[in-house]
Structure formats: C-alpha cells, structure tokens
Amino acid sequence: MNSIEEKLWSYIDGTCSAEEREQITRLIDRDAKYKSMYAGLMQLNAEFNSLELDEPPMAFTYNIMEQIRKQEASTPLKAEINKYIIRAISIFFIGSILLLLGFALGDVNWNTGHGGIHLPQLLKLSGSAKLFIGFWIKGSLLFDIILGLFLLDAQLRKRTDTNNGMFKKI
C-alpha cells in the first residue's frame, strides 16, 4: 500500500490484515492528519453508499418477456427434429449398414481348405436383401443422406454458437 488514503480505504473496506488494522486504528487515534482524513473518507463512503440505481422504462420486463416468447415460439419444431428425427435417422443408417454387412459376410466362404477365405466375385443376395437395390430405395437412401447431412450441419452450427465464448463459467 502506498498512500495514507489507500491505507484508510482498505481499513474502511475491511480488506486489510488484522495487524494493519490495529496499526491504522492506533494512527487514527493519535495522528490528527489520519483522524481528519478518516472522517472525510467515512463521509464520502456514506455518500457513495447512497448512490441510486437508475430506473428502466415501464415496459422493460414486458418487452423482455415478449422477446423470449417470440423466440420460444420458433424453437419447439427444432427441438422435435433434434430429439427424435436425428435419432431415427441414425438408427436407420446404423441398422442398414449392419444388415448389409451381415448379408455380405454371410456370402463369404470361410472354409476353403487352402488356409484362407474365399470371397465371392459377385455378392449373392437373398430375396429380402434385393429390396435394398431397387431404384426407389436408392433414391430414398440418397434423400436420407442429404437430410442427415443438413441436420448434422444445423447441430454443429448450434454447438458453435453456444461455444462462442460469451458465457464463461463463473
């Protein structure tokens, strides 16, 4: 601490150590300069404590709640999409991949007798598996992939916005 004033403010705020406090109390009692400065700062501190807060306009709270309501009204659809559709699409993709993998591995001849495995030159699909090679199925899968990519993009953008550093954890 440097000046007498700084020491006295620290004393008034109660931020000095017990030892310093004791020392300053003694100085205020004995030293006229300290005493008068302390009285002046105490008066000033009382005035600063009486500082008034400004009053916002009458419709302040209403305007905030209106803004929130408007924003809330546009979010439920997004929430629904995030929650259910993305999960459904993920399950569909994972299921399709596992199914196709299962069919493919099922056609592999594991016991060739030559110490290796024999991969078929053409994949022979069973009846139900042929459903996956139709034109409409291919189109539907393409559409799903595009939709999935859009939703993934939206999710990543949302995460980026949230992480944009303004709400630091205190």
Added chain:
Amino acid sequence: MQSKLSDIDLINQTLDGNQSAYADLVKRHQRFIFTLALRFSKNREDAEEIAQDCFVKAYRALNTFQRQSKFSTWLYRVVYTTAMTHLRKKRLVTDSIDDGDNYIRIADQYGTMDDNIAETKSRSYYLNLAVGQLLPDDAVIITLFYNGEQSIEEIAAALGMETGTVKVKLFRARQRLKEQLERLLKHEVKELI
C-alpha cells in the same frame, strides 16, 4: 409484488419452464443491470437495448449458470459482453481505465436534464452526475461495489482479475469520483455567486 423466493429457486423454476419466474428475476435485477448498461453506454436508449438483450441472452444461457457465484455476478458478465458488442457495433470507443485522455465523453442523461433541474440541487444529485461522467470502467466498478453489493472478491471473479488489481482500480475510481464531485460542486458554487 416481487417474489420472495431466492434467485436459485427462480432459476430452477425457469428451467422447469415457468416463464413468470424469469419475469420475477428480471424485475429483481433490472435496475442494477440497466444502471450498469447506462454506465457503459452513457445513453438511456442504448442502455435499454443492452439491458434487454442481456436478459434475453441470460435466459437462453440460464442452464450454463454454475451457481458458484451470485446470479448478479453472472449477469454482470453477460451485460459486459453485450455492451461491448453493442458499442463496437456503434463504433463507440470505450478506452480502458488508464487511457482517460482518449475517452469520448458523450452527453449523458444527467447533462441533458440540466435545464429542467431546479436551482438548488442536492449533493446526491451531483454524486450521480459525477458517476455518470466517469470513464465506464470507473463507473462500473463503483456501481458493482456500492450498488451491486459485491465484495472485492466477487468483483474480481466477475472481471476476471486479481483482488489486488480490483482494490487498486476501486481506489483510483473513488479518487476520480471524488475529484469529479468536487469539480461539479465548485462549478455550482461559482454559478450561485
């Protein structure tokens, strides 16, 4: 009539979907946040916009509030960021505490009221006027300490500074406020003579 529930209770209710609980929170803290916004912007219209924006952002980010500090301390961080973004957009330069010479002083709310004020003005009027004329950094630290009832430690956490630095900044802000108040009162005495 405002709710007697604690801030944390109101936050929990808000997170459970009760919007009126958030309205109560806003009512509870609106004067403090509006005053802080005014300290940054020096203009009531901008302050209103900043404070409203702050509360809307706080609502959206309420689930990120860690509850390790006062809600008002957390709100201060939001209002600070919002004010800086707003002022940057408006191309207003708000220089730091040690760069007072470059500060662009904007006619504040009190300055525009001068003509309408009765001749005899109270000392508290001049005090509020003096705070309004301080640099934003000084005015904010004074407001946080005296109006926000924040301890030095809480202010340090809110500003992301060491407590020692906050003590020095508060000391300098008080000195500047005292000088500003003396200048205003001296000017007033001269006018009366």
